Amino acid sequence: MKKPVIKVKWGILSTAKIGTSQVIPAMQQGELTEVCAIASRSIDEAKVWAGKLNIPKAYGSYEELLLDEEIEAIYNPLPNHLHVEWTIKSMQYGKHVLCEKPFALRSSDIPSVISLKKKKGLKIGEAFMVKTHPQWLKVKQLIEEGFIGKLELIHGFFSYFNNDPKNIRNIATYGGGALWDIGCYLVMTSRFIFGEEPVNVKASMTYDATFNIDKIVSAILEFPSGKAVFSASTQLVPYQRMQFFGTEKMLEISIPFNAPVEQPAEIIILKGDKFEKTNQVITIPVCNQYTIQFDAFSKAIIEDGEEPVTLEETYLNTKVIEALFRSAGVQKP
Ligand SMILES: NC(=O)c1ccc[n+]([C@@H]2O[C@H](COP(=O)([O-])OP(=O)(O)OC[C@H]3O[C@@H](n4cnc5c(N)ncnc54)[C@H](OP(=O)(O)O)[C@@H]3O)[C@@H](O)[C@H]2O)c1
Incomplete structure (x- = not known):
């Protein structure tokens, strides 16, 4: 008998262009990924995109999406300065999060996310889709x-x-x-x-x-x-x-x-x-690198495996980026 396919139920934080134009359609082709809801600061926008992309639920605030108990995982494509804040909020509601790059603008923000992830037993990752292409x-x-x-x-x-x-x-x-x-x-x-x-x-x-x-x-x-x-x-x-x-x-x-x-x-x-x-x-x-990325992340959730890009890797990457900014500032290595 064929085994029933379990899909992770995803909610989308915002109507960001990258999500509506490329990532959501790619997620919808996934074997392990199901897009169940989209949230926007404007309910009208959320409804427009839910209609266009055939997403069952639309919410007029990000908090309402996080309160939805059916949603297991959040895709976070907010502007960069909101990545850590809304990843932590999502985690507080027990959601796994795949957050767009760059995950953080300060490496010092990452250790507390790692601690919270371990405490809550969640999967958290940075959406560097190239790593699974x-x-x-x-x-x-x-x-x-x-x-x-x-x-x-x-x-x-x-x-x-x-x-x-x-x-x-x-x-x-x-x-x-x-x-x-x-x-x-x-x-x-x-x-x-x-x-x-x-x-x-x-x-x-x-x-x-x-x-x-x-x-x-x-x-x-x-x-x-x-x-x-x-x-x-x-x-x-x-x-x-x-x-x-x-x-x-x-x-x-x-x-x-x-x-x-x-x-x-x-x-x-x-x-x-x-x-x-x-x-x-x-x-x-x-192939579609976004479909592959979300299926790999969903698999990590289903099988309790490692995220395709771990927060430890994200921490090291962010440290290098910070060092590059410092180097450019002082014009020295
Ligand atoms: N992996 C990739 O291939 C890839 C490609 C492009 C971009 N990205 C990343 O994805 C993220 C989004 O990029 P994007 O170009 O799609 O951005 P965007 O179209 O400007 O979307 C950002 C969304 O964030 C929400 N938002 C909440 N607070 C906001 C504020 N203060 N100002 C503006 N928007 C706010 C808005 O959604 P609502 O109005 O619906 O609330 C907005 O649509 C960035 O982190 C970027 O680095 C990744």
Whole structure:
């Protein structure tokens, strides 16, 4: 007899664009994930999105969602400065939480969340969806197997152009700026691929004087076994790429962060031929990284397993980001 499928019942905290445009539809394709309710500060907005996305329940405040006993887990895509506050509130109502990146704007906020998580027996995680995307798992596996020789250098880039003063990324008090918004991915993936923590970091920032945010960040992270060098920007032509240079070969992820759902992902293998004639491509079958992320998190809830990104990892990532801000401020490593 076929076993009945148990799905985790999720509630969505806000009508954030990332949720309504990409994450909720992806969650609805999940095998272990069920979207049961959405909350907004405006009941009209909540009802509009519940109608459009076929979500059974709509609430006109975040508190009402947390009071719903049917809801087991919360997806928190609020602006960055509200992540910790509403994650803790959700935990106080006994909910598991998958919170958008960056989880916290101060590493010192995280230890108390870890204590509360242990006390309540909840699953809490940061939504770094790249960590469960098969293209990243493949690159990690190839590097660990020595496929490129010894990994010495990671080169990364991530940018887009957004100068809308109302966008949360351009509001300094909300945790705006390039490093918090997208530089966090470059820090996280460099740490993930090296499997180490950096021992020294340097950063240089170009600031937007009107918004008082970093619009370009360039960084060097020195790990025990190699370096990661990257730039991220909120005000440059949209582009993203990750390259992993070994002593024998180089791997390149063509679309590392916004992996499209309608075409296979590609990893390019460069063997050192000057004209790149012998480049090969590894094709990763079409998938949706948000669906994978939520099913992995739901599985951790159902089976009492470890979250795909643990709070301990989040703490270390946040410490590195803080060190980069300090380095840019004093213009020293
Ligand atoms: N993982 C990814 O791929 C990815 C991609 C994009 C963004 N993100 C992250 O997701 C989060 C949301 O990003 P977004 O671009 O979707 O943001 P957004 O469209 O501006 O949505 C944020 C939502 O938060 C609610 N909110 C509560 N208090 C607010 C306040 N004081 N000001 C503004 N909004 C407030 C609003 O919902 P209500 O009006 O319904 O209450 C608003 O719609 C950010 O943390 C971002 O870093 C992740």
